[in-house]
Amino acid sequence: MTDAEDRALLERIAKRDRLAFETFFGAHGADVHRFVRDLVRDDGLAEELTSDVMVEVWRGAGRFAGRSRVRTWVFGIAHHKAIDALRRSRGRTVPLDDLADQPSTTAGPEAAALHAAERDQLEAALASLSAEHRAVLELTYVGGFSQKEIAEVVGCPVATVKTRAFYAKGRLRDALGKAELPR
Amino acid sequence: MKHDVAELLPFYVNGTLEAPDRARVEAELATCAECSAELGDLRVLAENLRARAEAAPPPPQALLARTFAELAPEPTLATRLRSAWWSAPARYATAVVLVASVSAGAVAAWHLRESAGRDDRFGAPSSVVYVSRSSAPHADAMEMAAPPVKSGPRTVGAATSSVAQSHRLARTATLSLIVHDAEASRTRATDLTGALGGVVTALSDEGPASAGDVHVVHLTIEVGATRLDDALDRLAQIGTVQRREIDAEDLDASLVDQDARLRNLRREETALRQLMDKRGSVDEILTVEQKLSDVRGSIEELDAQHQRDLHRVATSTIALTLTEDHPHAAPPKPGPTARIDGAWQNGVRALADTVVALVSVLAWAVAFSPVLLGVAGLAYLAKRGIGRLRPTQT
Numbered sequence: 034m035t036d037a038e039d040r041a042l043l044e045r046i047a048k049r050d051r052l053a054f055e056t057f058f059g060a061h062g063a064d065v066h067r068f069v070r071d072l073v074r075d076d077g078l079a080e081e082l083t084s085d086v087m088v089e090v091w092r093g094a095g096r097f098a099g100r101s102r103v104r105t106w107v108f109g110i111a112h113h114k115a116i117d118a119l120r121r122s123r124g125r126t127v128p129l130d131d132l133a134d135q136p137s138t139t140a141g142p143e144a145a146a147l148h149a150a151e152r153d154q155l156e157a158a159l160a161s162l163s164a165e166h167r168a169v170l171e172l173t174y175v176g177g178f179s180q181k182e183i184a185e186v187v188g189c190p191v192a193t194v195k196t197r198a199f200y201a202k203g204r205l206r207d208a209l210g211k212a213e214l215p216r
Numbered sequence: 217m218k219h220d221v222a223e224l225l226p227f228y229v230n231g232t233l234e235a236p237d238r239a240r241v242e243a244e245l246a247t248c249a250e251c252s253a254e255l256g257d258l259r260v261l262a263e264n265l266r267a268r269a270e271a272a273p274p275p276p277q278a279l280l281a282r283t284f285a286e287l288a289p290e291p292t293l294a295t296r297l298r299s300a301w302w303s304a305p306a307r308y309a310t311a312v313v314l315v316a317s318v319s320a321g322a323v324a325a326w327h328l329r330e331s332a333g334r335d336d337r338f339g340a341p342s343s344v345v346y347v348s349r350s351s352a353p354h355a356d357a358m359e360m361a362a363p364p365v366k367s368g369p370r371t372v373g374a375a376t377s378s379v380a381q382s383h384r385l386a387r388t389a390t391l392s393l394i395v396h397d398a399e400a401s402r403t404r405a406t407d408l409t410g411a412l413g414g415v416v417t418a419l420s421d422e423g424p425a426s427a428g429d430v431h432v433v434h435l436t437i438e439v440g441a442t443r444l445d446d447a448l449d450r451l452a453q454i455g456t457v458q459r460r461e462i463d464a465e466d467l468d469a470s471l472v473d474q475d476a477r478l479r480n481l482r483r484e485e486t487a488l489r490q491l492m493d494k495r496g497s498v499d500e501i502l503t504v505e506q507k508l509s510d511v512r513g514s515i516e517e518l519d520a521q522h523q524r525d526l527h528r529v530a531t532s533t534i535a536l537t538l539t540e541d542h543p544h545a546a547p548p549k550p551g552p553t554a555r556i557d558g559a560w561q562n563g564v565r566a567l568a569d570t571v572v573a574l575v576s577v578l579a580w581a582v583a584f585s586p587v588l589l590g591v592a593g594l595a596y597l598a599k600r601g602i603g604r605l606r607p608t609q610t
Contacts, residue, residue: 035465038388051284052392052459052537058280059434066275083275084283091287152271155264174262175269179232195223202226202261 034060039103047095058087061104064176065111071171072115072164073122082118086111101185108176108186112168119164158208166201173198217250225251229258231517245510249499252506259513384471385464386528387444392537393455398431401454401538405435408454412447414439417533424544431540436533444532451536458539467525474522481515 039060045053065086070079089110097106159167168187172178183198184191221244227233228241245251395401402421409416418436439447448460488508492501581588 037465038463041461041463051287052539054287055280055284056390056535058283062279063274066279067269067272070272080275080279080282084279084286087283088286152268155268170265171269173226173230174265177230177232179230180227182232198226199223202258205261206257 036102036104040099043090043094043097043103046091047097054087054091057090061107062087065107068108068168068171068176069111069115071159071167072112073118074160078118078122082111082114085114089114101182104176105178105182105185108172108178109188112186113188115168116164154209158205161208162201162204165197166204169194169197170201170205217248217254218244221248221251222254225255225258229255229262246507249503249506252503252510255510256506383466384468384529385441386467386525387441387462387464387532389444389448389463389532389534390459390461390537391448391451391457391534392459392539393452394458394541395455395538396541398433398538398540402433402435404454405437405451405536405538408447408450409435409437409439412439412443412450414443414447426544428543430543433538435536435538437536438531438533441530441532444534447532447534451534455538456541465528467529471522471525471529474518474525478515478518478522481511481518485511485515 039057042053042057042060046057062083066079066083069082069086070076073079073082086107090107093110097103159170162170165187169183172183172186178186180191180194180198183194187194189197221241224233224237224241228238233241241251245255393401398421402419406416415438416435417438418434420434422432422434424431437447437451444462448462452460485508488504488511491504492508496504
């Protein structure tokens with residue numbers, strides 16, 4: 034779905050058009066669900082959050098300023114809600130940003146680690162990353178967002194996004210490297 | 217490898233870098249073997265993450281319904297009062313009131329029928345979801361739903377077929393119809409699509425789960441771009457048009473850009489192949505080979521995008537929604553006439569209950585009549601006895 038189509042839908046949603054909302058849900062629901070599910074790693078919570086995000090779209094459609102792509106706006110809501118839920122579930126404020134931008138422990142490309150990565154190894158490696166690192170990986174490689182858009186989604190400067198994307202990959206590579214060691 | 221270039225690589229891989237950054241990355245890639253290796257690494261990572269995303273379980277079907285439930289307005293005071301009223305065990309009293317008010321109600325109902333009733337297409341309040349924006353006849357609806365001109369730079373309003381060809385527009389249409397029988401209409405739409413040389417690429421048939429639900433069918437139809445208007449006109453005849461929109465995205469600039477980039481990449485590929493033929497050191501050959509595979513990757517990616525865009529220009533997509541004009545196994549409709557019917561039935565039921573209760577009391581009285589008569593007789597005798605005793609005492 035193109036951004037123009039998204040905007041047209043959003044205009045109709047602002048006028049309380051439920052068919053448009055259903056179409057919008059159909060177009061973005063699965064992506065939003067996968068994104069928040071990757072962040073919170075909890076199926077029930079992910080469904081609840083997806084629903085919350087879509088309700089927010091319904092309520093906020095009229096307030097959408099149109100400065101960014103609709104998708105960026107929706108993922109911004111999703112990211113905000115997911116991180117909020119994570120913080121609440123931990124019962125304390127986690128300085129995610131501090132954790133996210135530490136350099137990885139080893140350097141140099143280990144292409145083999147990624148080439149050989151089995152699906153569940155990748156899963157385990159992703160699970161070992163911080164939510165913010167998972168978010169930036171997902172947004173970059175699956176969502177196809179630009180640096181500027183990711184900065185908008187996660188609410189941080191562009192420079193931080195670049196650093197985060199770089200270190201997220203390094204940490205994932207480290208985790209995959211560890212997963213390959215015999216126990 | 218320069219650190220700032222390494223930080224740009226992820227966005228080079230996802231194709232979102234702006235021209236100056238892209239040029240910087242490409243210049244670095246041409247000379248730095250480590251960068252090329254890192255690029256290959258990132259491409260594998262991207263592929264793995266995308267494959268993982270594609271395999272991810274979709275949200276459950278019920279999630280949309282649950283979200284819809286959250287959008288539903290709070291039940292009104294009237295609804296709550298009504299349900300409280302009927303669930304209360306005050307039916308005997310109600311019976312009396314009802315019998316008395318039926319005549320008055322009939323008069324009021326005539327007024328109601330005159331003022332309301334026009335919007336009662338779907339009956340039950342829960343089906344507000346699908347209330348038509350326009351129940352006007354087909355021709356009027358088409359006029360009303362004339363596509364709005366969007367403000368986006370690449371979007372224009374209603375486009376005709378001839379414009380589509382000269383400007384290379386990717387046109388998509390939305391058509392929402394109110395039909396009497398969703399099942400039959402779906403078959404008609406499918407047949408019509410076949411007749412127009414199109415294909416149905418997606419179909420979702422949400423049969424009503426419970427009473428009061430409305431049967432809705434969504435179809436995604438692809439037809440040749442030149443036949444879009446014809447297809448829309450013919451599909452529109454299946455039901456009453458609720459909405460008809462056409463969107464067009466001008467892909468001309470992007471197609472021209474893709475063409476130019478593809479030409480450049482192919483030229484680069486040829487140059488690299490020539491380099492390969494000139495024998496150099498193993499290191500040099502490896503570097504060139506890596507670069508060549510990257511270029512091939514970019515060509516394939518871009519070519520795929522190019523083909524996709526050309527396909528989007530050549531074919532138009534229609535998102536067709538068929539909504540039935542009545543809820544499934546419609547519950548009693550609270551229209552004026554139905555309300556009188558309901559009131560009458562409830563009145564009769566309450567009256568019957570009252571009669572039954574009275575008869576029960578009567579039967580109870582008959583059953584206990586010997587005892588009651590005995591008690592009454594004793595009371596009478598006692599009264600007479602006391603009457604006789606009094607004069608002798610005085």
